[in-house]
Amino acid sequence: MRRVSIFGATGSIGENTVDLIARAPEEYDVVALSGGRNVARLAEQAIALNAEIAVTCYSECKQELAARLSGTGIDVGAGPEAIAEAAERPADWVMSAIVGAAGLAPGLAALEQGATLALANKESLVCAGALLMETARAHGAQVLPVDSEHSAVAQALVGEDISSVERVIITASGGAFRDWPLEDLPKATPEQAAKHPNWDMGQRITVDSASMFNKSLELIETREFFGFDPSQIEVVVHPQSLIHALVGFNDGALMAHVGPPDMRHAIGYALHHPERRHLPVERLDLVKIGRLDFREPCERRWPALRLAREVMRSGGVSGAAFNAAKEVALDAFLARQIRFTDMAAVVEEVLEAMERDGALKCDRMRLDHVMETDHLARKRAAEAAEQIATEA
Numbered sequence: 001m002r003r004v005s006i007f008g009a010t011g012s013i014g015e016n017t018v019d020l021i022a023r024a025p026e027e028y029d030v031v032a033l034s035g036g037r038n039v040a041r042l043a044e045q046a047i048a049l050n051a052e053i054a055v056t057c058y059s060e061c062k063q064e065l066a067a068r069l070s071g072t073g074i075d076v077g078a079g080p081e082a083i084a085e086a087a088e089r090p091a092d093w094v095m096s097a098i099v100g101a102a103g104l105a106p107g108l109a110a111l112e113q114g115a116t117l118a119l120a121n122k123e124s125l126v127c128a129g130a131l132l133m134e135t136a137r138a139h140g141a142q143v144l145p146v147d148s149e150h151s152a153v154a155q156a157l158v159g160e161d162i163s164s165v166e167r168v169i170i171t172a173s174g175g176a177f178r179d180w181p182l183e184d185l186p187k188a189t190p191e192q193a194a195k196h197p198n199w200d201m202g203q204r205i206t207v208d209s210a211s212m213f214n215k216s217l218e219l220i221e222t223r224e225f226f227g228f229d230p231s232q233i234e235v236v237v238h239p240q241s242l243i244h245a246l247v248g249f250n251d252g253a254l255m256a257h258v259g260p261p262d263m264r265h266a267i268g269y270a271l272h273h274p275e276r277r278h279l280p281v282e283r284l285d286l287v288k289i290g291r292l293d294f295r296e297p298c299e300r301r302w303p304a305l306r307l308a309r310e311v312m313r314s315g316g317v318s319g320a321a322f323n324a325a326k327e328v329a330l331d332a333f334l335a336r337q338i339r340f341t342d343m344a345a346v347v348e349e350v351l352e353a354m355e356r357d358g359a360l361k362c363d364r365m366r367l368d369h370v371m372e373t374d375h376l377a378r379k380r381a382a383e384a385a386e387q388i389a390t391e392a
């Protein structure tokens, strides 16, 4: 029996992971599940999978979770510390599917006990890639990518010599506004941004797809995960979202990963790695698809891509500042305080101010420094968003 934990079990990635695990209950011992306010669903999952412990990230939800699990023998926890403690429970395979920087601490805790970390939480690589990968190395633990693009790159690299790679191309659907006239973007609402043309995902990542902050996180994720030079990593708009990434080799070959937009592929690949097993995803009919289109991403439409390049150039803890400022700007947009197009302005202002203050430099990455940078960037971003809101 493999011992598995799922952090962020009630989210979009979490539910897809639960779906795969629940199809073969005889193979898995479920250790920990975590969620947020949806304690009814978390309790349901914990009972169905017979988990050892269920944890909500909100302390005010603990009582309700305990009530729903009373008499089941399932342990109950609440709050960020309880989530990190649950990640310390020995497990062979841990899914990191919390959204945002909150996924970092449980991911590190899982690696410290030697678990294989299936990493959907790209924010932890963006904030503290060096720390995460170093922790994995120090504890002989493996990190497997669960983002569709990065899973695709990892699959294209199997059996290849990494030094023969010339470039990596990650694809972007372009999100909800890829065909909108540029002048309409400031009027875009959170509801419109949260409608993805191809993927069914959590609200935050869907809005980040429309702004391409998601792709900008993924550019940095590609660099941190595989170690490629930023000049080797390209983004191409591919409206059908069927090719997830391509790897170009020194002999001119491009290896593309093609598959339906269903995260159970990347999750299942990480769950069964290094084996391939049958997965319940659609089989593509190429004749029905007929064509695949590609476009260059316009940096006027998606300034987040330019900001990601800046982050990779400046290094240090700028990824943590970038992600934190982005999370605050996204909250402000979702709360209708700022416009869709103001999000990039907020992030750019925070990065520039922190770089001017020398606050983005670091020699050896430490968790406390990353968290301090995160707090400072959140504070600055809230101020910048407030200013934009009052000027409007």
Ligand code: NAD
Residues within 6 Å of the ligand: 007, 008, 009, 010, 011, 012, 013, 014, 034, 035, 036, 037, 038, 057, 083, 096, 097, 098, 099, 100, 102, 120, 121, 122, 123, 146, 147, 148, 199, 200, 201, 202, 203, 204, 205, 263
């Ligand atoms: P989601 O919003 O659907 O779910 C997020 C989960 O995290 C929920 O269980 C929620 O309760 C929990 N959570 C939220 N805030 C938390 C906090 N502060 N502390 C602890 N737990 C918290 O998100 P999602 O779309 O499943 O995305 C999860 C992660 O996977 C993100 O990092 C996202 O970028 C990444 N990802 C998602 C997809 C996708 O298809 N949804 C694809 C690639 C990568």
Ligand code: MG
Residues within 6 Å of the ligand: 147, 148, 149, 218
């Ligand atoms: Mg992705």
